[in-house]
Amino acid sequence: MSGGLSTRMGGKNKAFLRIGGETILDRLYKTFQGLFDEVLLVTNDPLEYLSWDLTIVTDLFPIRSSLTGIHAGLFHASAPHGFITACDTPFLKRELITTLLEELEPKWDVVMPVTQEGNQPLCAIYSKRCIKPIERQLQNEDPKILKFFPKVKVKEIPEARLRSADPHLISFFNINTPDDLAASEKMLSAKQPPRIVPENA
Numbered sequence: 001m002s003g004g005l006s007t008r009m010g011g012k013n014k015a016f017l018r019i020g021g022e023t024i025l026d027r028l029y030k031t032f033q034g035l036f037d038e039v040l041l042v043t044n045d046p047l048e049y050l051s052w053d054l055t056i057v058t059d060l061f062p063i064r065s066s067l068t069g070i071h072a073g074l075f076h077a078s079a080p081h082g083f084i085t086a087c088d089t090p091f092l093k094r095e096l097i098t099t100l101l102e103e104l105e106p107k108w109d110v111v112m113p114v115t116q117e118g119n120q121p122l123c124a125i126y127s128k129r130c131i132k133p134i135e136r137q138l139q140n141e142d143p144k145i146l147k148f149f150p151k152v153k154v155k156e157i158p159e160a161r162l163r164s165a166d167p168h169l170i171s172f173f174n175i176n177t178p179d180d181l182a183a184s185e186k187m188l189s190a191k192q193p194p195r196i197v198p199e200n201a
Contacts, residue, residue, distance in 0.1 A: 001086050015088075017088075024090045031092055031093075042072045067137070068143065086174060088175040093170065095166060100113065110124060112157065115162065122145075123172060
């Protein structure tokens with residue numbers, strides 16, 4: 001998903017921020033290659049991404065929120081489940097995604113990592129069965145992601161299981177400010193684990 005206003009980054013598109021000489025979108029795209037048959041980019045600025053070899057889709061609801069992006073991704077996806085992540089997570093590890101996929105069974109509507117810092121709904125797997133409850137919530141103009149969870153079947157993946165694939169949980173580090181961007185460059189060069197801040201759910 002690439003739909004935020006990036007106000008704390010001065011309006012810069014976070015997908016195109018460079019870390020270690022690569023854009024975050026480049027890094028994510030490489031992580032997804034060979035792992036998924038279909039990669040969708042949810043954005044309300046599709047013209048910025050025309051050079052990319054992926055399917056570009058836009059929000060169906062006028063509410064600007066992460067939940068709206070999740071809905072659009074699921075609505076347009078071909079598969080019954082989709083892995084959802086944001087465009088500002090430069091260190092997302094393929095091994096962590098694989099761990100979530102291993103935990104997926106047809107009965108689960110959401111497979112969500114949970115760390116000591118909280119829920120991680122923007123690095124999770126969602127079923128198309130989530131579409132209707134999300135739509136009802138968006139029609140009520142309630143963008144809180146976790147609010148629809150009681151209406152679906154959720155499997156929470158504990159931190160111990162996550163650390164087996166991502167020891168320092170760097171997959172959940174996201175870029176919100178120029179300080180975060182500077183810290184990410186230092187972490188890349190020094191290979192230091194970041195401080196994890198959960199996304200607003």
